[in-house]
Amino acid sequence: MSISSSSSAFLAPPHISSRQEYVRLQAKSIGVCRCIARPEEEKTVVYCKGYQTKVSRNANLSKLQAGYLFPEVCICHVARKKAAHLLKYPDAHVISLGIGDTTEPIPEVITSAMAKRTYGLSTLEGYSGYGPGQGEMPLRAAIASTFYRDLGIEEDDIFVSDGAKCDISRLQVVFGSNVTMAIQDPSYPAYVDSSVIMGQTGKFQKDVERKNGSIIVFDSAYAMYMSDDNPRSIFEIVGAKEVAIETASFSKYAGFTGVRLGWTVVPKELLFSDGFPVARDFNRIVCTCFNGASNISQAGGFACLSPEGLQAMHQVVSFYKENTDIIVKTFTSLGFNVYGGKNAPYVWVHFPGQSSWDVFGEILEKTHVVTTPGSGFGPGGEGFIRVSAFGHRGNILEACKRFKQLYN
Template sequence: MLYAVTLLLPLSAFVGNAPDAASASRVDQSGIAMSAVARNVNMGKLQAGYLFPEIGRRRTAYIEANPNTRPIISLGIGDTTLPVPEHILNGLKAGAAKLGTKEGYTGYGPEQGIAQLRSKIAKNLYDDKIDPSEVFVSDGSKCDIGRLQMMFGSSTKTAVQDPSYPVYVDTSVIMGQTGLMNQERKQYENIVYMPCNPGNNWFPDLKNTPRADIIYFCSPNNPTGAAASRAQLTELVNWANKMGSIIVFDAAYAPFIRSPDVPKSIFEIPGARTCSIEVNSFSKYAGFTGVRLGWTVVPKELTFADGSPVAADYNRIMCTAFNGASNIVQSGVLAALDPEGLAEIKALAEIKVMIDYYMENARILKETMLDIGMEVHGGDNAPYIFVGLKGQSSWDMFSKILSEAQVVTIPGAGFGPGGEGFLRLSAFAPRDSCIEACKRLRTVMKP
């Protein structure tokens, strides 16, 4: 136990949990000391918990109340389920193995990512039309959105598609950019909600949208599955340039795009470099949801109103509140993006098989919903099916499906008031689960 003594805390080192009440400044009713530090008022503005853990809690509560239930199938959180393809897996294994050697060991890496990886992303995913220095490698898009918000600060005004991925709104609230939630409209004050629905072909009516500083735009969209066309994104970019806004373009679902008319990157659109940041992720490319790797592109031309480059401030944030993505993970992606020889073709072939697998799930879900007679959106260029409920409440439908079919879905209202009346089905389940879920849904869903 010599080592335990040296490295770990001694058994006798700890004291009990009783607070030192004599010296505490204040105590609550039960005698527990309270700090005098004011809670961040912005944290208090947030409504309920973050959406996806909330879904998990309801699922767990159902199981606890119904211990003998048949196995629950999840069409909920957009989580991948297929194993990591072989070539990329070998890259990850090699990335770990080399840390055991004197020559291969690396410590703190560049906070912006390994230079070779930044180059490969620029070359192989953007055809060298962006510069490697514009790529900031990270542990994921969600984390990058948090860091972008930290950079933007508390005085910017946010616009979001409604419905949208909840992180855009929640981080805006946390940073103090918003007022309280208006309980009637179910919208936070000082956020521009841009309705996207079947009536406008899932694209906002920009002519009647007030100016915002930062426009969060996700295409293919989570949760609606709508993929913006080249003409639509051109309209968006022109509008942002005209208004002097910055688009944060979330391209995490780009690998699912099948239509030739749908851009995979905002930087395919003329003028985007003066008004756009792109966040992206390897999560869906290669089953990296748990492995964690994303990147953000900040073009050199993009400036704030004072002419200072946005990239300089983002670099400062990445250096100050981040320390680089795991070197093991970066090694794995380096292998996946290896442009030379057979290895490359193999990795891409494996990724294609993986993406096609999920898209076949999407097709099965979509056909089932159409067959039942539901109103169906998405699923063509995205792994999400957005089902219209014709006036029924989305949380009610979520609960009904969980208790009667033992299938987890996501209520559209969780993505903003514009999502009410819709249900999101994810195409990431294993095939047999997907087919079984469809069988069960047929018994409980009615148009």
């Protein structure tokens, strides 16, 4: 996701019809991407009878709801297909390798620290009320020294948050609607959705070259999973502090998907075109629209960065990387071309000439394994399915056994 300074980068429908019939209507999907244009899956949009206020619906949200952008319907579709499958096969052992949700327990060195902080909140000495919106300074300092040592990133460049997804939306609020977002294809759906919500809609533009002077938002949520020589942080690249923001998370390192803790680096060197520091506006949004991550979660984050915590996180990461290897080897041995899996625990399996949704459906029907159709991440994902490596080892092995039965 990078940002330059004019407007419009996505698919806008020529006309979002304003409906005057206050009954359940079948809305036709509008769009070009397969995952929402499936004719047999028309969406039901609910308009209700009853008292109507005089407040107009936000047009940005109508556009999102209309589902003309690829990610919108994909996740719902997958969930709906899974639910239907469970109804059809109530006794099946369905294995979910769809969304990237962690499954392994949080290491005790980390939960002990959170429990200690929690008990402390019941004492006069250990109680604390509102913390700084930007996070507690010892945690900010620990993040800076653990992940950005020698990169010139300082503790006051670190903004602790309740997760990368939340920070991505806060960044959208910082930049507002008068910017153009360029988003890679395939991409994480929240990048696109949060852009549309802020009003950054326009035509889908393929192969557009952007001018220099953009701001790069770099999502490093999987940095600890990387196994090749690419930079773990964008700030390893000389000059990046003047052009980049980095967002990151404890979710996939320590199993914090439910605990909620992440951070964003906005270097003080990053300036708008008028010389105003971006960090000052981000700080303002953090203070106005957010009141800091939970102090208990922050105690957990601090424990993650102790020597024992780091070791425990590496073990968690290694476990999911082993899962990834098992999946990669399985599909490779079956003759598939496999992409990804090196720097993130997701495996992209190529089914040339086939529809992602058809492959997804066949795998679900015949193996009871939920994957994600690649086209759900953008047109570039068509012809692929994405297999998540988050899962208990037994489930990963069982899923791979079924893949072998299906494709051998």
